Amino acid sequence: MTSLSLKNVSKSYGTVEVLRDINLDIEQGELIVFVGPSGCGKSTLLRMIAGLEKITGGELEIDGMVVNDVPPAQRGIAMVFQSYALYPHMTVYDNMAFALKLAGKSRDEIDKAVRAAADRLQLGPYLDRLPKALSGGQRQRVAIGRSIVRDPKVFLFDEPLSNLDAALRVATRIEIAQLKESMPESTMIYVTHDQVEAMTLASRIVVLHGGDVEQFGAPLELYERPANTFVAQFIGSPAMNLLEAKVSATGSQTSVVMSDGGHADVPIASVDSDKDKTVKLGVRPEDLTVTDSDDYLVSANVDIVEALGETTVLYFMAQNGDPGLIAKLPGIHQISRGTTVRLTAAAEKLHLFDGNGKSFLYR
């Protein structure tokens, strides 16, 4: 069942268009992550869903009802803010009860809901405290508890982990995943700029860039079959290498040659008109391996070696207009600066993008 859908939704401030024709259908029970670099419009989109920003074009439906003009409180949503937005003058209990009090619920009902949420989030001992007497992680849980209490159709999370330190962030991420598990019926929308959060939490990810949806799909789909060079480089760390190549043969499998003599046969279909065109060959650093054979993809001069133990990351010098290549090899390798190595990758791990940066897969 579709829980939330956006139809040609757009947003502009005066003449500046920050979101263009966004179309998304979100099923009930999904955890959707909006991810993208800062300024891509992901928070604006979330705030439009919440009703905190006016929608300037298109329609937003929640549970089949157009809610463009419905105030936030009546949309059946709850939101967890980046700063948690706890009311500093109210106790944890009152923070969680506030929305229910405003809605005119009975005292018993409120008490039951608040205590249930507090138990679930292990906030029981802190109900009488003021927010300033809580740790960062506890404040985070109060913010989540406050949204649970309202029993909304859609949960909205606006970068909820960005104020936590690294260790707590991992723990809280796992808590959110468990929370989602325990509430399979509820729909969640989660905004982040951190791709690890996106990959670990999402059932599907929306990649936003410059006001457009670049790709909408399951996490591994985005990793394995990125729709364009932006998604290809945004998902995965270090980012995917993009090499200039020329198409030498087309068909159900495409052959490309590099400027320095390397070549590859990529199992992706192409059409005759692609022949001799310059394309981008994408290969992830972790897919590259060192080879001695003449059948290599690319050869390059090692600039910097980062030995992390678990992996060894090689940074190569830029050449022929290509940006410097990065290779991430598992384990420990004795390779010194300045040596030239040949690199290759399994053919099915290669990606092809046309001159506009669009993937051959989605043509």
Place this chain on the structure above:
Amino acid sequence: MASIAGKKSGLTWAVHISVAALVLLWLFPTVGLFVSSFRSADQISSSGWWAALFPSEQNEVYRTADPGDKRVADGDIFVVTGNIFEGAPRDIKAWGVSSRDVAAYQPGETAELKDGESVTLQPDGNYVWRGNDKQISGRGQRIFITATVPPEFSLENYTTILFSGSGQDNMAKAFFNTLTVTIPATIIPIVIAAFAAYALAWMEFPGRALLIAAVVALLVVPLQLALIPLLRLHLGIGIGKGYLGVWLAHTAFGMPLAIYLLRNYMVGLPRDIIENAKVDGATDFQIFTRIILPLSFPALASFAIFQFLWTWNDLLVAKVFLIDATGSTTVMTNQIVELLGTRGGNWEILATAAFVSIAVPLAVFFLMQRYLVRGLLAGSVK
């Protein structure tokens, strides 16, 4: 900085001494008023108030008991004994029996007068006066003493000013009048300004920037300009001179600062909290009363202190809008100005009246200084 190596301690001492000097200089005037308010009219006019803090040497005249009923025969001579102080002892430095030499003898010595007449005065005031029948007669012998008098203060002036004084000297009525002006004139503008400040800080509407600019502009408009038009208006619509008029005037005159202070504070509250309240289903009115007002308490307190001090200390607005010909609604500042005119020399009355009028603001100042400072820092246009 104190921990920096090789720092000269001479400079530190110079700093301490200059600060102490400045503080004394700044305190000196107020202390003068304070001390004077506890001195009697005679004391004030006979010496500077700074002299009152130390024991002073005073010349006093006493008389021994009348020989007629007190003298006791001792052979051919008669003796009068007793104590000159009668219950109010002094620390005698020196004494004498003639106005020409009031400090001729030390306590305990005996003054030999003519023909065997003598007076002995002990440090505790006990005296022995002996002489023949003719000498020990008539009135008692005069004794001049030079005594150190400890500082002497009384609350008498305050009793006069607050309770027993009549007419112009009694400040009690003016005190309550001032209070009557001040409290509504402090609370009402806060309520009105808080709503306006919220709208200017957190509601979107056309013309908002213009309104804020107008408030900043009105912040500096001298209220002198408002006097005649508003007095005419008040007389015209029948409010006339009285409490209602002065409340309205103070409310409006305090409004720009109130809006400016509160808006600046409210704008600084986190946007997320207000949006969260919206998502929680609060209306603007509820957001205002349940979230904004409690969180803005420091700014509200700051303004309240400002407005309180301003209305309490005001003279001009009260003179124009409140005090009519009967003078029954006079406020303390006005009464003091009138006292300055009619009783300019009566410092015991003036000092006490002035101190009564500044005591309340001073108390507020010392109790709420934190908020006052905060308000000052937020209120000066940057």
Place this chain on the structure above:
Amino acid sequence: MLTDNPALLGLVTIVIGVGACLGYFFFSNVVLDKVIFPATGPNAGRNINRANMVRPWLFLFPAIFALSLYLAYPVVETLRLSLTDRSLDGAFVGFENYRKMMAESKFWEAVRNNMLWLIVVPAASTAFGLLVAQLTDRIRWGNLAKSLIFMPMAISFVGASVIFKLIYDTRPADQNQIGVLNAVWLKFDGGIGSVLMLQVLPTLMYLAFAAIVAYVAWLFVKDIVAKGQDRSVWLLPLRLLVGVAGVWLVWLSVSSAVGVWITELPYGEPQTWLTLSFWNNFFLMVVLIWIQTGFAMVILSAALRGIPEETIEAAIIDGANPFQIFFKIKVPQIMGTIVVVWTTITLTVLKVFDIVFAMTNGQWETQVLANYMYDKLFRANDWGIGSASAIVIMLLVTPILVWNVYNARKEMK
């Protein structure tokens, strides 16, 4: 009767006033949401949006009403009154009132005195405030010291006037002086101590003041003289004004320094300070300086605290002495705040009324504009000239008004 007891009346007013305000805000919102634009029915969404467009004006209405009736309207009305004559039934008389006012020597006396106040009080208050703020910054009892120097802020101008009248009090020569100033004055007898304190020291102070003024004026003027400077045109009048004022002040202080040596001081005679023409203005200014120094100190102290510690530490390592640190590192960084303090005190000075009214009532050549205006309004009952002088005060604050609005708008962007 209710009106017989002011305290009860006040209490009732508070309840009614506050109750009415809250009631107004509450019920107007209810009416808006439930009656005019109900959030139900087919137009719910549109109605909510409309209600939200009206609501700000509900919140603002009482404030706007008060501001426009009590502050904005009077500006216009005073301007109108200044162009009419009350005795002619309010007939329009053009600039007749201004002409009459300009013809009065008392007006020019008030203008001259106001200018003196405008220069001396902000400068002295800011300087003392800065001095105290700096000195108390690092000492342990600094907060106590600041609190005591700040205290006069709470005292009314009238109260302060009484306090200083006691200080300036005069008794006949054969009695004990009860005013501190005369008591101190009588200690001077024309000996070496008197020469040092009353001639050498003032001369040095005058010359130091002249040097500072000359330096500041030069800073402003040198950009006009300097070649190849592309300065905005509207600053030129300001620079010239500062230059002229600077020259005048330097002349004034140098001639005063000379005057100190020429004048025969009446040693041994108690002085009635408030009747010494020209100098009595300074005795009145002392009252305001005494009050305003605390204000300047509080703000400047906060500004000093706001200076990044690193810049001072860097200067120490660079070998700056405490005076260099103060004048070359700290003061330039808080220049903006100094300007704010200066303008705020300037505003207070322009409106100063109570002190002059209570201490001299403008006699002995101590008139200032605000008191002149009060005299015209409520003693002479001449609304035309009174309004004209109010407009003069308004004109004097206008540059500050424009500057403040300009800054506020800049800050909001």
